Amino acid sequence: MTVSKTASAAAAKPSRPARKELAEGLVDDAALQLGELSELLGYSLKRAQLRVFEDFLRCVAPLQLTPAQFSVLLLLDRNPGRNQTEIANTLGILRPNFVAMLDGLESRDLCTRIRSTNDRRSHILMLTDKGRAVLARAKKLVATKHEARLNEVLGPANRAALLDMLATIAREF
């Protein structure tokens, strides 16, 4: 696997080529054989995931939200009154790593930590008005640009089937 974002075979750059190939006969270059790699589910899974995240970032760039931040806002909206541990756990984020993330969102006034009166150890998380507004705009961008593009490429039926299989893997694997 591996697969980073950048690093496409030829990183297009207008300059003098330092190659010869075209001069000699046998251009054994062209493109390498992926071989069994194209049958490795994990490989395609990672490449696809990187592309999708990349597109997500582009589509929602005006709001400066990462996929992770968007998922937090979504979850806070659907589950008000929860504390950090609960939100972090359902997203698969470790509590220590969730702290800095919340600091970022809170410093942008997208959400708030409120000391719980029941349990003064925990912080109840709430979206602010601005947080709700940003989330609404983000949802619209995601739906009309990001997911819409996936529908174009895959077709609605395939997209649904793909989502279902991915959920199956995440659930039963």
Place this chain on the structure above:
Amino acid sequence: MTVSKTASAAAAKPSRPARKELAEGLVDDAALQLGELSELLGYSLKRAQLRVFEDFLRCVAPLQLTPAQFSVLLLLDRNPGRNQTEIANTLGILRPNFVAMLDGLESRDLCTRIRSTNDRRSHILMLTDKGRAVLARAKKLVATKHEARLNEVLGPANRAALLDMLATIAREF
């Protein structure tokens, strides 16, 4: 998104529970609502990818190979005589980051760097005999354990369809 490996809601640990819920009536806990999150392709994509990589590591653990290392060995086997830049590029690895990776593989005697006679700047990469042997064993483990498990969960037809859609995304998205 987000989604790390660990951090399942309850990280099983035999100890005294510091909860009350079961005592009081309304257990409003249970499980949070994912909401639109379950319709976000990128979210399921990432969760599935993490699970698949996790399983890959388990299945191939006796050989101590990461998905990235496995992909390099596969590519070297199919494309002998290539240099570092070519291999790194087709895998989406940046050349600087590929150096340490090759150091690891070479120190384990799985592959070799050979100064090219045509172009003394570049290193031709070759699998060693041990590298070929390890790759063969890894392929077997991946096929009989890793991919076999995916076939069980998804079914062969779905697995093929999934692979096709992921490739489509990686290609046309």
Place this chain on the structure above:
DNA sequence: GATATTCGATATAGTGCATAACAATTATCA
């Protein structure tokens, strides 16, 4: 032959992920 390009490599920074440990608070149990 002078200049630009490529190759492998180093240094470095940013991000994500993971674990240990701590103070404050709460739950449990004797």
Place this chain on the structure above:
DNA sequence: TGATAATTGTTATGCACTATATCGAATATC
């Protein structure tokens, strides 16, 4: 009730992966 254990948010820290700039050596281009 008091002692002990557990939980919450937090900090510190380390590891892995990713990304960019830069370098010397070698090669290509003009």
